[in-house]
Amino acid sequence: MxxxxxxxxxxxxxxxxxxxxxxxxxxxxxxxxxxxxxxxxxxxxxxxxxxxxxxxxxxxxxxxxxxxxxxxxxxxxxxxxxxxxxxxxxxxxxxxxxxxxxxxxxxxxxxxxxxxxxxxxxxxxxxxxxxxxxxxxxxxxxxxxxxxxxxDPSAVRSKAQVLGNLDSHAEQVIDARSAGRFTADEKEARPGLRSGHIPGSLNLPFNALTNPETGEILDIPAIRKAFETAGLDFSKPVIASCGSGVTAAALTFGLHLAGKDDVAIYDGAWTEWGQPGDTPVETGSAK
Known part of the structure; x- marks a missing residue:
């Protein structure tokens, strides 16, 4: 077998x-x-x-x-x-x-x-x-x-696509970085990056999906609750982001376990978006 x-x-x-x-x-x-x-x-x-x-x-x-x-x-x-x-x-x-x-x-x-x-x-x-x-x-x-x-190109988003989404609001953006990095209360570890987040994005630190004592992932109702508490609407598609495209995938995996697969990752993530340039940045808590 x-x-x-x-x-x-x-x-x-x-x-x-x-x-x-x-x-x-x-x-x-x-x-x-x-x-x-x-x-x-x-x-x-x-x-x-x-x-x-x-x-x-x-x-x-x-x-x-x-x-x-x-x-x-x-x-x-x-x-x-x-x-x-x-x-x-x-x-x-x-x-x-x-x-x-x-x-x-x-x-x-x-x-x-x-x-x-x-x-x-x-x-x-x-x-x-x-x-x-x-x-x-x-x-x-x-x-x-x-x-x-x-x-599968639908699994990935580029900076241009995320910029376009600022106007279309077709997809929700959720950021897996710590709350302090998201709000700009903490500075980014990578030199030269601005602090803050993509305008309009939500924040759910990736480690909120696991038991801090054992490292095991939460059960599905608790996963859904964590995302919903962060403001995510399960009926709408999602772009996951983070510092450099790694921990965004923890959110993607959690959403998958909860039955949601219309999720893409912004692969450039904050390492690309936070560079000096024309990408808009917000600070403070998610709205």
Missing amino acids: SLSLPGSLVSSEWLAAHLDDANLVILDGSFKLPGVTPIAAEDFAARHIPGARFFDIDRIADHDTTLPHMLPSAAAFEGYAADLGISNDSIVVVYDTPGLMSAGRVWWTLRTFGHDKVAVLDGGLRKWLAEGRPVTDALPAVTKGSFRASF
Whole structure:
């Protein structure tokens, strides 16, 4: 009987029971902000779930732009995915260290390039370790995969599209950054960026979707309540944004679990919008 996912979120119990399945690819998609050490790749080298491969968000990206970890081309992604041992029939489980910081970005990237047999590990490495489950520093032997990408342009928004949305109001914009960064009470970590948010956008910090004690994602009613409390209307389409396109995907994943998939990510995010220029910026709380 071939392996299949029970849903877009899998438990540590499920993953532990299927660690040795030949068709399973486990990806550690952990990510840290610039300047934070040890870097995520070093953490992975020291300790990871057995069989996991490291999905380097900065390497698996478009290197022809100065913006960080933008989506690569479909052709480039095919090569990256194959090198990780991913084929079109692979079952992929993604995790990160805190629970849901960057795993959503890897989940979203795979889906954006046409691979929907992908799930996030609930609670990430944090919960896995808390349960005393095995980790290793051994790198797995990876057999090259065969992956054909099918890019979904509806999953991504550009700066021009977000600017156009300021007039059309066709889509709601929700920002996954901290409240302090959104209101401009805190300065941006990346030098040269203005502080504040895209005019008219809502704010829901990405970590509001997880249990602060365990890293596990909230149940669906609590997810819906968090978005609705932030002002989101579930009947209207959404653009998710953040600092650099990573934690926006945590919101995208949460909305997916709550049954909402008309959600795109502004990939340039605040790193692009907040640069000096003609993009308008608001400060203070969301209206």
